Amino acid sequence: MKRVLCGLLALPLSVLAAEPPASATVVAAPMVSSGVGGQLTQLVLGLLLVLGLIFALAWLLRRVQQTGPRQGQLIELISSRALGARDRLVLVQVGNEQILLGLTPGRITPLHVLKEPVQVPSTSQSATPEFARRLMEVLGQQKDKP
Structure with missing residues (x-):
């Protein structure tokens, strides 16, 4: 019994002392971050992408729609009113x-x-609402003061 016990204790030491065969190559496995922080970072980067x-x-679609033919259209919307x-x-x-x-x-x-077309005011003269006009006056006065 004593002999078996000594053999079992000596077995791990013999494994450590043995040299690996010459044909065996050690390949390092790439470190993959499998923690919660790595997964969260990957999720945020994917969402941002x-x-x-x-x-x-959306920007490209807006640019393409603006380059369409605006001048020379045969049908124009003059005015609209919700009923x-x-x-x-x-x-x-x-x-x-x-x-x-x-x-x-x-x-x-x-x-x-x-029978007679309605005269439409030119769009170059936009009517400024009263509030916007007053706000511009107040801001203009604020700029003048040091």
């Missing part, structure tokens, strides 16, 4: 003719063809 892609595509939650009156100019249309969710109805 997806959000960046969404914003880049209810889903109903609208729309004044449209087609060539030299202006047409008043009624829009509902399921139908577009021509209501009146105007």
Whole structure:
């Protein structure tokens, strides 16, 4: 019994003393961060990549839509007025003719063809609301004071 016990105790020491064979190569395994911090970092970086892609595509779509032909369109929207939650009156100019249309969710109805076109104020002179005008005055006065 004593002999078996000594043999078992000597076995780990003999394994440590043995040299590995010459054909065996040691390959270091790459360290992979499998902790919570590594997973969280990977999740945040992936989310930022997806959000960046969404914003880049939205910017590109806006740029492409703006480059479309704006001048020389035959049909122009002159004015629009909401009548209810889903109903609208729309004044449209087609060539030299202006047409008043009624829009509902399921139908577009021509209501009146105007004999004389309505004069539309130029868009270069935008009407400044009273609040905006006063705010600009106050800010202008604040800048002048040291």
